[in-house]
Amino acid sequence: MDERLTAFGNQLIDSHIRLRELLAALRDGTYTGIDLQAHCLAFCSVLAQHHEAEDDGGFPLLGKHYPELRPVLDELRRDHRQVAEVLDRLKLLSTMDVVAERELDTLAALLETHLVYEEKKLVAALNMLRVGGEEANAVTRAVKLAEPA
Numbered sequence: 001m002d003e004r005l006t007a008f009g010n011q012l013i014d015s016h017i018r019l020r021e022l023l024a025a026l027r028d029g030t031y032t033g034i035d036l037q038a039h040c041l042a043f044c045s046v047l048a049q050h051h052e053a054e055d056d057g058g059f060p061l062l063g064k065h066y067p068e069l070r071p072v073l074d075e076l077r078r079d080h081r082q083v084a085e086v087l088d089r090l091k092l093l094s095t096m097d098v099v100a101e102r103e104l105d106t107l108a109a110l111l112e113t114h115l116v117y118e119e120k121k122l123v124a125a126l127n128m129l130r131v132g133g134e135e136a137n138a139v140t141r142a143v144k145l146a147e148p149a
Helices: 008-027 034-065 067-091 098-128 133-143
Strands: none
Touching: 008 034, 008 098, 008 133, 034 067, 034 098, 034 133, 067 098
16 A cells, blocks of 8 residues: 555656646647637646646645645645636637637646646655545545546
8 A cells, every 4th residue: 555655746747747748739739610629628627627636635635744835735726726717718719829829828837837836845745645545535536637538
């Protein structure tokens, strides 16, 4: 069991790599019409689920076990809200145009800063975390990425 639990931080990094890949595919500019919407909705859904799992399960648990991380977790939650606002605007776009490119650039900048900060501040704590049962399930949901539909 401990061997599995030491990988939480590593799983988070793997999920972030996948998010970066999905965002790069979204930004490649080859989408038109419904394709942009379909890809955006898939990406938005994966990212929203990841952030919800962090906010609702992983972050409260980390805050419980590592109270010194609470200010960092609060900042990461604020980032999640900012990212969600950009995602909401992206969902309304149907074609890749200047507005879409600007929103994707904004999303990429926000997300990259957020992911790097999260990795820097949380990976070591996640790798040291020793939990079982429902707590382990909550952390697993927070660090794993759902596959896009």
